[in-house]
Amino acid sequence: xxxxxxxxxxxxxxxxxxxxxxxxxxxxxxxxxxxxxxxxxxxxxxxxxxxxxxxxxxxxxxxxxxxxxxxxxxxxxxxxxxxxxxxxxxxxxxxxxxxxxxxxxxxxxxxxxxxxxxxxxxxxxxxxxxxxxxxxxxxxxxxxxxxxxxxxxxxxxxxxxxxxx
Numbered sequence: 001x002x003x004x005x006x007x008x009x010x011x012x013x014x015x016x017x018x019x020x021x022x023x024x025x026x027x028x029x030x031x032x033x034x035x036x037x038x039x040x041x042x043x044x045x046x047x048x049x050x051x052x053x054x055x056x057x058x059x060x061x062x063x064x065x066x067x068x069x070x071x072x073x074x075x076x077x078x079x080x081x082x083x084x085x086x087x088x089x090x091x092x093x094x095x096x097x098x099x100x101x102x103x104x105x106x107x108x109x110x111x112x113x114x115x116x117x118x119x120x121x122x123x124x125x126x127x128x129x130x131x132x133x134x135x136x137x138x139x140x141x142x143x144x145x146x147x148x149x150x151x152x153x154x155x156x157x158x159x160x161x162x163x164x165x
Contacts, residue, residue, distance in 0.1 A: 010105040012086050023089040025115040041115040047072045048139035064123040065152045065159035072146040076137035078113025085127040086162050092119030097150035105162045
């Protein structure tokens, strides 16, 4: 455990399907009537009751020292009303904490949503307005029984600040 804490800046890169692929999928609008294919969210929600809801989040800055993963399901997040937002992610793995150098940040426009792969570490959403409503698709008990969190201050003596590109 580290006794001092360092602040590390993460530049939020614009989200693309290729850049986000290690963490999940980016889902953009498609024409109505298109057949199901790999561009659609590839969901894993078979270990419980799916829950789709709208959550109102308050602005809490862009600094974080905790990062979480869900190992039982995928999770989909998107903002309502076309508002842009930010998220930090690290790829799934067996370690109890992701490596600091594996953490990346993305700027997500309001015209898409993201699907996090099972086990993807994530911190956020973060945003600048006072509040934003987000839709969230996960399991009904995800935040009770499938909420594995790493304290980056305790593990590495680090906290992160997401900056614009």
